Amino acid sequence: xxxxxxxxxxxxxxxxxxxxxxxxxxxxxxxxxxxxxxxxxxxxxxxxxxxxxxxxxxxxxxxxxxxxxxxxxxxxxxxxxxxxxxxxxxxxxxxxxxxxxxxxxxxxxxxxxxxxxxxxxxxxxxxxxxxxxxxxxxxxxxxxxxxxxxxxxxxxxxxxxxxxxxxxxxxxxxxxxxxxxxxxxxxxxxxxxxxxxxxxxxxxxxxxxxxxxxxxxxxxxxxxxxxxxxxxxxxxxxxxxxxxxxxxxxxxxxxxxxxxxxxxxxxxxxxxxxxxxxxxxxxxxxxxxxxxxxxxxxxxxxxxxxxxxxxxxxxxxxxxxxxxxxxxxxxxxxxxxxxxxxxxxxxxxxxxxxxxxxxxxxxxxxxxxxxxxxxxxxxxxxxxxxxxxxxxxxxxxxxxxxxxxxxxxxxxxxxxxxxxxxxxxxxxxxxxxxxxxxxxxxxxxxxxxxxxxxxxxxxxxxxxxxxxxxxxxxxxxxxxxxxxxxxxxxxxxxxxxxxxxxxxxxxxxxxxxxxxxxxxxxxxxxxxxxxxxx
Amino acid sequence: xxxxxxxxxxxxxxxxxxxxxxxxxxxxxxxxxxxxxxxxxxxxxxxxxxxxxxxxxxxxxxxxxxxxxxxxxxxxxxxxxxxxxxxxxxxxxxxxxxxxxxxxxxxxxxxxxxxxxxxxxxxxxxxxxxxxxxxxxxxxxxxxxxxxxxxxxxxxxxxxxxxxxxxxxxxxxxxxxxxxxxxxxxxxxxxxxxxxxxxxxxxxxxxxxxxxxxxxxxxxxxxxxxxxxxxxxxxxxxxxxxxxxxxxxxxxxxxxxxxxxxxxxxxxxxxxxxxxxxxxxxxxxxxxxxxxxxxxxxxxxxxxxxxxxxxxxxxxxxxxxxxxxxxxxxxxxxxxxxxxxxxxxxxxx
Numbered sequence: 053x054x055x056x057x058x059x060x061x062x063x064x065x066x067x068x069x070x071x072x073x074x075x076x077x078x079x080x081x082x083x084x085x086x087x088x089x090x091x092x093x094x095x096x097x098x099x100x101x102x103x104x105x106x107x108x109x110x111x112x113x114x115x116x117x118x119x120x121x122x123x124x125x126x127x128x129x130x131x132x133x134x135x136x137x138x139x140x141x142x143x144x145x146x147x148x149x150x151x152x153x154x155x156x157x158x159x160x161x162x163x164x165x166x167x168x169x170x171x172x173x174x175x176x177x178x179x180x181x182x183x184x185x186x187x188x189x190x191x192x193x194x195x196x197x198x199x200x201x202x203x204x205x206x207x208x209x210x211x212x213x214x215x216x217x218x219x220x221x222x223x224x225x226x227x228x229x230x231x232x233x234x235x236x237x238x239x240x241x242x243x244x245x246x247x248x249x250x251x252x253x254x255x256x257x258x259x260x261x262x263x264x265x266x267x268x269x270x271x272x273x274x275x276x277x278x279x280x281x282x283x284x285x286x287x288x289x290x291x292x293x294x295x296x297x298x299x300x301x302x303x304x305x306x307x308x309x310x311x312x313x314x315x316x317x318x319x320x321x322x323x324x325x326x327x328x329x330x331x332x333x334x335x336x337x338x339x340x341x342x343x344x345x346x347x348x349x350x351x352x353x354x355x356x357x358x359x360x361x362x363x364x365x366x367x368x369x370x371x372x373x374x375x376x377x378x379x380x381x382x383x384x385x386x387x388x389x390x391x392x393x394x395x396x397x398x399x400x401x402x403x404x405x406x407x408x409x410x411x412x413x414x415x416x417x418x419x420x421x422x423x424x425x426x427x428x429x430x431x432x433x434x435x436x437x438x439x440x441x442x443x444x445x446x447x448x449x450x451x452x453x454x455x456x457x458x459x460x461x462x463x464x465x466x467x468x469x470x471x472x473x474x475x476x477x478x479x480x481x482x483x484x485x486x487x488x489x490x491x492x493x494x495x496x497x498x499x500x501x502x503x504x505x506x507x508x509x510x511x512x513x514x515x516x517x518x519x520x521x522x523x524x525x526x527x528x529x530x531x532x533x534x535x536x537x538x539x540x541x542x543x544x545x546x547x548x549x550x551x552x553x554x555x556x557x558x559x560x561x562x563x564x565x566x567x568x569x570x571x572x573x574x575x576x577x578x579x580x581x582x583x584x585x586x
Numbered sequence: 587x588x589x590x591x592x593x594x595x596x597x598x599x600x601x602x603x604x605x606x607x608x609x610x611x612x613x614x615x616x617x618x619x620x621x622x623x624x625x626x627x628x629x630x631x632x633x634x635x636x637x638x639x640x641x642x643x644x645x646x647x648x649x650x651x652x653x654x655x656x657x658x659x660x661x662x663x664x665x666x667x668x669x670x671x672x673x674x675x676x677x678x679x680x681x682x683x684x685x686x687x688x689x690x691x692x693x694x695x696x697x698x699x700x701x702x703x704x705x706x707x708x709x710x711x712x713x714x715x716x717x718x719x720x721x722x723x724x725x726x727x728x729x730x731x732x733x734x735x736x737x738x739x740x741x742x743x744x745x746x747x748x749x750x751x752x753x754x755x756x757x758x759x760x761x762x763x764x765x766x767x768x769x770x771x772x773x774x775x776x777x778x779x780x781x782x783x784x785x786x787x788x789x790x791x792x793x794x795x796x797x798x799x800x801x802x803x804x805x806x807x808x809x810x811x812x813x814x815x816x817x818x819x820x821x822x823x824x825x826x827x828x829x830x831x832x833x834x835x836x837x838x839x840x841x842x843x844x845x846x847x848x849x850x851x852x853x854x855x856x857x858x859x860x861x862x863x864x865x866x867x868x869x870x871x872x873x874x875x876x877x878x879x880x881x882x883x884x885x886x887x888x889x890x891x892x893x894x895x896x897x898x899x900x901x902x903x904x905x906x907x908x909x910x911x912x913x914x915x916x917x918x919x920x921x922x923x924x925x926x927x928x929x930x931x932x933x934x935x
Contacts, residue, residue, distance in 0.1 A: 058744070064854070065863050074751055117731070118905055124898045125732045129853055138732040138852065142875075179736065180852075466832070466861055472844055473837035524859045 053178060055083050056091050056152045057185035063196040067468040072198060076206035080233075089228025090152045092207070094189060096200040097302075098227055101159060104171055104190040106132050112172055116141050133191055136175075137184035146176035153228065155186065201300040211236025216253035216440040219301035223250040249293025251301040252320060252366050252374070253440035254286060257430060257447035265448065266408045273433055275378065276403045276411055278418075278426035279449055280361050281336045281545070282326035283343070287360055287397075289315040290367065296325075307345045310353045311360065314396040319388065320367035321360065322438075324400070328359035331398065333422040336559070337547035359396035362389050363430075366438060374438035378446075381438065403429070415450060427544070428452045454542040455584050456564060457482065458575045461537040462495055464515040464527050474508055475515040475527065476500055478563070480539050484554070484578035493531055494554045494578060499541060502563035511537070511566070536572030540565040546584045556581055588693045590721045590888065593672075596913045601699060601723065601892075603690055606672030608637070610688050610699045613915075620674060622701025623685035624649070624764060637661055639676055641684025641799055645764065648795050663712065679703040680714035681870050682765030683796055689717050697721040698884070704869065705876040706738065709772040710765070710801050714880075722886035723913075726894030727871040728849050735849060735873040741866045742773045745823075745845060748864055753821040756839035757864070760828035760846040763788045765870050767825050768796045770847050771803050773868070774823065784809035784819070786826030786835070809839075832860070849873065878902055 059079045066072050076095070080088050093099040113136045114122055122139065129135040150158075158170055171190065175183050188194050201215075204222065208215040213236065224247035225232045234240040260266075284299040294315045296305040305312050311325070327334035327342070334356075341356050342348060365385040366374055373381050382402070389399045405411045411429065418424050428451035436446035459480035467476035477500040481493035503511065514529075514537055521528035530536065542564035549557035556578075594603050600612035608618035615632035622628055622638075624645030629638075631650040635657045636643065646654045661667055663686065666675045676686035681702040688699040696719040703714050703725065728735075749757055761767040767789045774783065782805040785793060793803055809824045820840045828846060836842050846862045849869030857865035872880060877899065881889055889910040891899055896912035903910035 062748075062864075065857060065865065067863070071752070071863075078751055118901065120901050121731055121898055121905075124895075124901070125730055128730055128895075129732055130855065134854060135732060138734065142734075180734065181736075468861065468863070470841050472842050472861070473832075473834050525861055 053149050053152050053155070053182050053185065055079065056087065056094075057178075057181040059091065060185050060188070060194060060196050061181055063198055067197070069202065072202060073206050073209060076198070076203060077210045080207060080210045085230050085233060086153045086228035087151055089230060089233065090156050092203060092229055093227035094152075094194060095196075095198050095203040099156065099189070100192055101190050104167070104187065106191070108168060109133070109136055109171075109187065109191075112136075112168070112175075113140060133187035134184060137180050137187055140175050140180075140183055143176040147173060149177050149179075149182060150174050155189075159190075199300075200302050204301075207232075207236060214441075217242070219251055219253050220245045220440075221250075222301055223247065223295075223303070248291040249288055249295045250290075251286060251288070251295075251297045253301070254284065254299045254322065255364075255438050255440060255447065256299070256442040257432075257449040258442060258444050260431070260448040260450045262450075269445075271405065271408050271411070273435070274431045274448075275382070275434055276405055276414075277363070277400050277430050277432070278403065278423055279428045279430045279451070280324040280326055280333065280400065280422075281425055281427045282324045282333075282339050282361075285323060285325040285360065286366070287311070287315055287321045287323065288367075289317050289319065291318075307342060307348055308358050309348060311358050311396060314359075314394045316394055317388065317392040318369050319365060321362050321385075321388075321397070322364035322366055323360040323362040323397075325358060326361055327356050328361070328396065328398070329357060333361070333425050335425060335547070336545060340547070357396075359398070361398055361400045363400050364438065377435040377437060378432050379434040411450075415452065426452075451544075454544055454560075454564075455546065456540055456542055457581060457584075458538050458567060458570060459496060459541050460493055460531045460572045460575045461511075461515075461529050461539060462493055462531050464511075464529055465525050467500065471508070474512045476508055476512070478511070478539070480541060481531070481554075482576045482578050482581060483573075491533065496552070496554045496556060496578070496581060497541065497543070497558040497561040499539075499561045499563050502542070503566065507566055531572060533573040534571070536575075538567035538570040538572060538575050539563050540567055546581060548585060554578060554581075556585065588695070590695045590697055593692045593695050594690055594697045594699070594721070594723070596915060600915065601913075603672060603692070605692050606669045606674070606690070608669070608674075610690075611701065619655075620688050621646070622679065622688055622699065623681055625682070625702070628701060631655065635659060637667065637674065639663065639684040639686050642686070644795055644799070645684060645792070648791055649764075677715050677717055678712035680705060680708060680711060683711045683768070683799060683801065685711060687714075687717065689719070695720045697723065698886070699723040700725060700880075702727070702871055703880075704872045705880060706735075708769055708870075709776065710768045710796060716880065716883045718886075719884060720887045721890055722881060722884045722888075723890045723892060724877065724881065724899075725871065726877060726891045726896055726899045728869065728873050729877055729891070729895035729899040731874045731898060733849060733852050733873045734875050735852065735867050735869055738773055738868055739777065741847075741868050742770075742777045745774070745864065745866060746777055746779060748843065748845075749821060749823070752843060755821070755841045755843040756819040757821075757823050758831045758836055758839065758842045758844050759823060759825045759866070760831045760844065760848070760862075761825050762848075762870075763827050764792050766847055766868070767827075768793060768801060768803065769870065770825060770866075770868065771806070772801065775804050779823075780804065781822070782807050784822055784824045786824070786830050788827055788830075789825060828860075874898075881908065882906075 286297040288295040327338040431448040463479040464475040465477040481495040518530040543558040543561040545559040611628040617634040619633040631654040636655040673691040675689040679685040698719040845864035847866040847868040851865035
């Protein structure tokens, strides 16, 4: 438990991806089985308990210490699990510290009444960090900023293999993953990836470089289709196993039981998960209502019906199509989708074109309807095999030009690592009329990249020279009609949001240009943004 | 019927001993002062006569210049000086080099002003000695049950492990220049770390002072570089006051990894607020357990609480049948880093 706890502790305070990778890689390398396997399960979301309810934890601690002292402590810390971890009184002569595997084993066979006793015994035996880790695990939220994908990346680094190799075998493996570690440590062969329902590593596209690539490639070699604005998925229906995976191999079937029900075929489809109403695509904002939920109820499903728009066919019956050229896979896909005749699966149509110029016009002026909501175009070589990863050449994505607005810097926060001495995370706002009819700035987004190191130095100086207030690590920067720093902000799309004061939320915002020359009063109005809503 | 308040009582300038006409750790200039230790909120300049340990007087001279008081008087640990029927003895407090408890005896009462103190081992100063007394005047910087500090060695092990895991990053350890900085250095040495440790300019003079008093810090270099040698600091330990780490100063180093040695790091929100990546729970103050066991051990008739988390300590005293009162003295901030932030005045520049 000690190693697990100190890993969680470091992860929680380490913001950079690379730092997290090092911490996980070293932990996996240095920790024996089965402990590291259970940790891996916890990090990848495969170990969820709701054994300890807050009310119970509170009761347990109040039976051991004065309620008033606890209340003062809780008031000071603000987080129940952390408070209990810190104040739980020492108990000399307690049992030795439990290992994570012992906790997992004991909980899997314990009744509700037994859990309480077990938990108290563990809390007695652990130190503060151990108690914190245990309580976070048992209350069902580690929140250390690690995705399943990142944990698998760390495994790949530990074993010196490609992350796609991990993803390929992942779904045949089960906690505590001893076979997987045996392979990564060269003690055994690669585990079989043959289990039905497994994930196939996906093929991704490079962003096209308009300046160079069009001159180098022949339009006749490529097919084009819309890049739909949902999430890329792999729908698997194989010998009775029905699964829906994200493009990194996370099983998202639980959030989309309606889609799983409609996988009435034998094969594997690569496509885009979208909200589809009567055959028409709805905005990404609608899809977001259904993402990252543990389950979906009938009401939500009826309101936001999900479906798949198919791009590719990887498995047809028992036949693996991935080594066939795109042209043949596409022909097979058209037949496959027609035969499946599922109301929730349709075909992403190809867009015929003769020249790159013609395609450029299509991208700039998409027809009314679904295409108007697409993120851009996909180009796929007719002869491309289905190759895991992001090879250069066979597939390109050609996104629409981003939206641009001029916004005023309002708040700044220091960055991390190489940027730790610089104010590099910015919140910016646009003008709107407040209740009194005055123009006031309202924050509309945050960005922390899109500028050079030299520009960063200048903005940092501006922030330091023009700080008017501070809240914890956040600096309030002087911004008024007559004074302020204007950013040209680029973003991909805009949704309504109830969580933001301005009522809008940007996708993928970044600083496009610094407008030192532009007076703050000439920055955009909120009404301009509202017209850009998807 | 005399009361302990006739020996020592709170006043706007600090704790005042009327029969002896002196203050303990006064927060404004007075004619006669007894100073428990060298941190600037306890040891201010401009007094008439200052009575303190040799180390504390040396620290004050280092920080304020030789003329920090009109007159100084050295009192060694355990020695007693008498003044109009009042006996003053200085006893080790275990807080920083030269730190002392002021034991004041008069009118049949013994009042102990602990100053700031801690109970765990510290290679940079003499260990706290409990003195039985009628009134124990205690600090309560960490006087709330959430502050139970781990072993120093375990915290330092987290730092040395991180150095091994991230050998390309400069580990910037925020530590108060007086006391904490030297303690962290000594803890690193005790853990077998024998590489050169780099320090911020504000730590250098105090390091030399500690060396003069026999605290051997090992290989220390100033953390000053021209830009071309940035890479030399890859994997190095740099110790600097917390304000410098947050500031432009830290830019000269290679991909700095911000650490912070302070009792406040026990609470995660505090660490997050400061964007610390490696919080090290190392304090020069007594934690909750040390405060409560010390009070039990000293077994005073009354406990007076000077500053910090008095609510919880009052409650604990009530539960344990100990008479206690909060003095709510103003003017003492804490030397664990937070007070420094407030007084940085960075907004101006």
